[in-house]
Amino acid sequence: MTERQERTASDAVLTRIGQVVLLHHAGDREEARRRLLDLWTELGADGDPLHRCTLAHYLADTHDDPVDELAWDLRALTEAESAGAAGSAGYSGSAPALKALYPSLHLNLAADYVKLDRAEAARAHLRRARGAAGALGDDSYGDGVRAEIRRLERRLGGTP
Numbered sequence: 001m002t003e004r005q006e007r008t009a010s011d012a013v014l015t016r017i018g019q020v021v022l023l024h025h026a027g028d029r030e031e032a033r034r035r036l037l038d039l040w041t042e043l044g045a046d047g048d049p050l051h052r053c054t055l056a057h058y059l060a061d062t063h064d065d066p067v068d069e070l071a072w073d074l075r076a077l078t079e080a081e082s083a084g085a086a087g088s089a090g091y092s093g094s095a096p097a098l099k100a101l102y103p104s105l106h107l108n109l110a111a112d113y114v115k116l117d118r119a120e121a122a123r124a125h126l127r128r129a130r131g132a133a134g135a136l137g138d139d140s141y142g143d144g145v146r147a148e149i150r151r152l153e154r155r156l157g158g159t160p
Contacts, residue, residue: 014054033059057073077105099132110125114156129149
């Protein structure tokens with residue numbers, strides 16, 4: 001019963017994140033950033049790495065300054081990478097979902113580095129995105145991420 005309650009609570013957090021993302025996509029970037037930051041504070045440092053990774057991933061998109069965007073994307077990657085250690089603390093159910101996020105996390109970092117005129121760093125993360133793309137499903141999300149990887153490869157002058 002406890003596992004089911006934890007999964008329901010976990011789903012509720014992801015639903016809340018999704019609702020704020022819809023607000024952001026509707027054009028209210030400032031309010032979305034504020035709500036995501038509130039949720040970040042609510043989760044705290046001991047929150048589920050999947051939630052913290054997802055939050056940081058979307059928080060990056062609410063920033064205009066490429067340096068701030070990079071900082072949140074790096075935080076998202078750090079949370080994803082910490083999931084292995086957190087698995088022993090009861091978060092192992094997050095690992096498959098986080099693995100599927102790696103291509104997008106590295107793709108976003110590559111795009112951040114392009115904005116900051118750091119082509120070599122962009123290429124390094126693009127290589128990592130391409131290498132992690134095998135974890136993507138054959139669905140619209142996976143197709144979209146693979147298409148963005150190809151688009152950024154072309155922009156950077158070919159396969160990194």
